[in-house]
Amino acid sequence: MHFSNEDIQNLPRIKRLNLINSVTGVKPANLIGTRCKENTNLAIISSVVHLSTNPPLLSFMLRPDHKVRRHTYENIKAEGFFTINSISDSFVEKAHYTSAKFDREVSEFQQCNLTEEYLSDFKAPFVKESALKLGMSYVESIFIDSSNTVMVVARIEQIYIAEQAINNDGLVDLEVLNAIGISGLNSYYKLKKLADYPYARVDDVPDFLSK
Numbered sequence: 001m002h003f004s005n006e007d008i009q010n011l012p013r014i015k016r017l018n019l020i021n022s023v024t025g026v027k028p029a030n031l032i033g034t035r036c037k038e039n040t041n042l043a044i045i046s047s048v049v050h051l052s053t054n055p056p057l058l059s060f061m062l063r064p065d066h067k068v069r070r071h072t073y074e075n076i077k078a079e080g081f082f083t084i085n086s087i088s089d090s091f092v093e094k095a096h097y098t099s100a101k102f103d104r105e106v107s108e109f110q111q112c113n114l115t116e117e118y119l120s121d122f123k124a125p126f127v128k129e130s131a132l133k134l135g136m137s138y139v140e141s142i143f144i145d146s147s148n149t150v151m152v153v154a155r156i157e158q159i160y161i162a163e164q165a166i167n168n169d170g171l172v173d174l175e176v177l178n179a180i181g182i183s184g185l186n187s188y189y190k191l192k193k194l195a196d197y198p199y200a201r202v203d204d205v206p207d208f209l210s211k
């Protein structure tokens with residue numbers, strides 16, 4: 001099957017949305033926890049990526065919706081702190097429904113039956129059910145004109161992880177965490193570790209041509 005740019009433009013809206021949202025492959029599944037003066041907020045986000053190790057910066061993409069206020073973004077800008085909580089298969093359905101457009105006074109923690117947790121006096125709420133939790137401090141937002149999206153940059157301040165899910169080299173095992181992956185905006189995948197390979201040096205590349 002082949003889609004030209006013209007075919008893509010002519011697709012029905014939902015089909016185009018599903019196609020373009022799923023062509024990149026599996027994305028990480030996280031819940032972003034925030035709070036404002038009156039309430040807490042939780043939203044599923046699939047666009048978290050690593051930016052740099054030192055300083056330890058991550059980013060995620062926000063699509064501003066002009067009809068609906070984005071509580072996550074408002075809270076992060078106002079408070080300066082938020083949490084990123086990896087989603088495991090045991091609460092994936094609850095996590096999915098945090099994407100519903102609840103009113104500001106409704107907390108997705110309560111509505112989706114997920115538990116607020118406060119650790120190390122960190123100002124934003126973690127998700128108790130999550131096996132990998134990051135406490136983040138806001139750094140900057142970069143507006144991307146061509147996609148009308150905002151890239152939020154933040155620094156890792158705290159990491160909480162189940163001990164059995166991290167090895168001596170510091171590598172996180174997503175399978176042990178029962179972490180899941182996201183495709184598009186509706187599909188969730190289990191993750192199975194295939195292999196660990198050493199750092200790829202030119203001199204050590206296997207002889208694939210003779211295999």
Ligand SMILES: Cc1cc2nc3c(=O)[nH]c(=O)nc-3n(C[C@H](O)[C@H](O)[C@H](O)COP(=O)(O)O)c2cc1C
Pocket residue numbers: 041042043044045046047048060061062063064069070071072073096098099100101102182184185186
């Ligand atoms: C699987 C999935 C992934 C999502 N990823 C993102 C994302 O990366 N960025 C984004 O802005 N919204 C994303 N959303 C939509 C938000 O979860 C949704 O708009 C939510 O209501 C935002 O909450 P807020 O208004 O309280 O900030 C995603 C939704 C789903 C179901």
